[in-house]
Amino acid sequence: MATSTTSLNVPSLNPKLSSSLSISSTPQFSVSSLNFRTHGRGTRRFIVLATAGLDAKPTVLVAEKLGAAGLDLLKEFANVDCSYNLSPEELNTKISLCDALIVRSGTKVSREVFESSGGRLKVVGRAGVGIDNVDLAAATEHGCLVVNAPTANTVAAAEHGIALLAAMARNVAQADASVKAGKWLRNKYVGVSLVGKTLAVMGFGKVGTEVARRAKGLGMHVIAHDPYAPADRARAIGVELVTFDEAIATADFISLHMPLTPTTSKMLNDETFGKMKKGVRIVNVARGGVIDEEALVRALDSGIVAQAALDVFRKEPPSPESKLVQHENVIVTPHLGASTVEAQCLVAPVSSLVLPLVNHGSDLRDIMPFHVSLQQVLSELKPYVILAEKLGRLAVQLVTGGSGVKSVKVTYASARAPDDLDTRVLRAMITKGIIEPISSVFVNLVNADFTAKQRGVRITEERIVLDGSPEAPLESIQVQIANVESKFASAISDTGEIRLTRVGSFEVDVSLEGSIILCRQVDQPGMIGKVGSILGQENVNVSFMSVGRIAPRKQAVMAIGVDDQPSKQSLQRIGEIPAIEEFVFLKL
Numbered sequence: 001m002a003t004s005t006t007s008l009n010v011p012s013l014n015p016k017l018s019s020s021l022s023i024s025s026t027p028q029f030s031v032s033s034l035n036f037r038t039h040g041r042g043t044r045r046f047i048v049l050a051t052a053g054l055d056a057k058p059t060v061l062v063a064e065k066l067g068a069a070g071l072d073l074l075k076e077f078a079n080v081d082c083s084y085n086l087s088p089e090e091l092n093t094k095i096s097l098c099d100a101l102i103v104r105s106g107t108k109v110s111r112e113v114f115e116s117s118g119g120r121l122k123v124v125g126r127a128g129v130g131i132d133n134v135d136l137a138a139a140t141e142h143g144c145l146v147v148n149a150p151t152a153n154t155v156a157a158a159e160h161g162i163a164l165l166a167a168m169a170r171n172v173a174q175a176d177a178s179v180k181a182g183k184w185l186r187n188k189y190v191g192v193s194l195v196g197k198t199l200a201v202m203g204f205g206k207v208g209t210e211v212a213r214r215a216k217g218l219g220m221h222v223i224a225h226d227p228y229a230p231a232d233r234a235r236a237i238g239v240e241l242v243t244f245d246e247a248i249a250t251a252d253f254i255s256l257h258m259p260l261t262p263t264t265s266k267m268l269n270d271e272t273f274g275k276m277k278k279g280v281r282i283v284n285v286a287r288g289g290v291i292d293e294e295a296l297v298r299a300l301d302s303g304i305v306a307q308a309a310l311d312v313f314r315k316e317p318p319s320p321e322s323k324l325v326q327h328e329n330v331i332v333t334p335h336l337g338a339s340t341v342e343a344q345c346l347v348a349p350v351s352s353l354v355l356p357l358v359n360h361g362s363d364l365r366d367i368m369p370f371h372v373s374l375q376q377v378l379s380e381l382k383p384y385v386i387l388a389e390k391l392g393r394l395a396v397q398l399v400t401g402g403s404g405v406k407s408v409k410v411t412y413a414s415a416r417a418p419d420d421l422d423t424r425v426l427r428a429m430i431t432k433g434i435i436e437p438i439s440s441v442f443v444n445l446v447n448a449d450f451t452a453k454q455r456g457v458r459i460t461e462e463r464i465v466l467d468g469s470p471e472a473p474l475e476s477i478q479v480q481i482a483n484v485e486s487k488f489a490s491a492i493s494d495t496g497e498i499r500l501t502r503v504g505s506f507e508v509d510v511s512l513e514g515s516i517i518l519c520r521q522v523d524q525p526g527m528i529g530k531v532g533s534i535l536g537q538e539n540v541n542v543s544f545m546s547v548g549r550i551a552p553r554k555q556a557v558m559a560i561g562v563d564d565q566p567s568k569q570s571l572q573r574i575g576e577i578p579a580i581e582e583f584v585f586l587k588l
């Protein structure tokens with residue numbers, strides 16, 4: 001099995017000296033997006049917190065219904081404004097008077113919200129898992145912390161998935177509506193049994209695992225697809241990890257549990273519906289965007305998909321006229337996955353984090369469990385922090401399968417003595433880079449080691465002590481993910497490395513900015529033009545291009561930097577150029 005490795009010669013690059021760093025204080029709740037920035041003149045600022053007088057109560061805007069426990073706590077220590085269903089304009093107006101904001105998935109916390117706050121907003125509390133409704137980059141830029149409750153509603157979401165699975169199979173919603181309309185249609189609503197059927201769980205994370213356990217209890221044969229999940233964790237509960245194509249081709253039922261990322265967006269589409277078993281049934285309690293909703297309507301109309309049960313939609317709420325919502329073979333719920341009394345009790349105490357952070361967030365030493373001055377470490381390692389994250393991102397995006405992301409080896413080459421280099425920040429950022437693109441977890445400095453452990457990812461660090469004067473703290477960082485099938489495996493050099501300055505044995509010169517299309521191809525005239533014209537047709541700007549080859553007309557690797565993300569169609573067209581043997585789109 002190959003090893004996915006990215007490494008980079010740090011001094012040859014010009015890192016942008018800006019990054020986001022995050023904190024948390026308990027495993028149940030994680031805090032993210034606490035920023036530091038360093039600009040040319042060396043002035044550095046840790047979190048910028050507005051100065052509500054120490055004895056003045058902070059004002060907290062609760063924009064969506066929060067469990068009573070959380071609300072009571074807030075009321076004791078803060079002025080609480082519970083204003084639900086605010087329009088974006090109303091939210092922008094109110095926010096300038098608030099120190100903290102608490103939301104669920106229904107409120108879009110956009111860049112405008114942070115801009116309108118005029119620097120007063122210090123903490124956004126997300127009483128739930130997904131923070132895809134919060135503009136994290138804008139939060140970071142505005143010195144605002146974002147906290148969430150990543151595990152509090154896992155069981156609730158899994159139970160809702162199972163509820164939808166069973167209700168769909170037995171036509172519960174349609175039959176209920178017909179009885180209430182005065183009908184008695186015993187022949188029309190004959191269902192299908194679950195026992196003995198194959199369920200494909202797509203995304204074997206927290207919710208997916210709980211769904212799998214429950215489905216096994218119902219006598220289903222459960223398989224799962226998750227390129228990053230360890231096969232032994234699945235095996236331990238009697239679930240086999242399979243490829244995407246195998247999962248969708250063999251499943252009678254498909255249940256979706258992956259996060260919405262550029263890779264998973266519209267993962268179920270015309271092409272993938274075409275590969276499914278006719279009459280498959282689909283449950284989605286993850287995110288609406290993982291399904292191409294128009295394609296799902298077509299698949300339902302053609303009978304490829306017999307039924308669908310949906311809790312989430314690309315746009316929420318969906319239009320009541322939506323063909324999908326109105327389809328007779330579709331049952332829907334209004335994003336109720338986390339809506340149990342118990343789960344809301346568990347997410348509500350997010351407010352217990354919000355309050356101390358409003359008052360004391362500026363004093364990192366109070367909440368960072370590091371024994372050394374973080375400021376001191378960062379002042380030296382800041383150029384490497386963002387690069388460490390990008391290395392992790394690169395490495396994980398090269399993974400195509402195998403036995404899961406379980407073992408990551410980080411090698412630092414430095415002329416410093418081993419005990420003169422504190423790499424904890426770098427390890428945390430590499431962990432963040434590896435885990436965030438493939439999960440709904442928000443990784444930060446404090447929860448990085450915990451999150452890695454929780455997901456069964458073992459990160460080991462190794463030092464190579466170089467000769468010479470230790471002027472720069474680091475010469476290079478290398479990230480290796482072991483036992484995975486890796487894109488570009490055949491381009492991996494004898495030493496098993498894929499470098500940013502080298503891809504296997506091919507020399508390239510790749511800037512770590514924006515996004516990169518990496519192609520392995522047969523060297524021949526016109527390749528740059530072919531790819532460039534596909535990108536040009538959809539107005540994607542090329543920022544750089546670098547080609548490395550073994551010898552003329554032999555194998556070559558081409559790296560193309562792009563300012564915007566090309567559409568899936570364009571990427572597919574690039575992949576279909578006959579001379580291109582392998583390609584990957586890397587979002588950094």
Ligand SMILES: NC(=O)c1ccc[n+]([C@@H]2O[C@H](COP(=O)([O-])OP(=O)(O)OC[C@H]3O[C@@H](n4cnc5c(N)ncnc54)[C@H](O)[C@@H]3O)[C@@H](O)[C@H]2O)c1
Nearest residue numbers: 130157203204205206207228258259286337338438439440
């Ligand atoms: N409907 C609701 O109310 C509700 C409630 C909770 C969670 N959710 C959503 O459910 C989803 C799962 O949540 P979770 O807490 O289990 O997250 P998680 O991070 O624990 O699990 C996600 C899993 O998806 C896997 N994955 C990533 N990319 C994949 C790909 N391309 N193909 C297959 N698998 C892939 C990851 O490796 C990970 O194991 C998230 O989208 C979350 O927002 C919805």
Ligand SMILES: O=C(O)[C@H](O)COP(=O)(O)O
Nearest residue numbers: 104105106128129130338
């Ligand atoms: O991401 C989540 O936690 C779930 O989708 C639930 O969202 P909610 O808090 O809006 O119910």
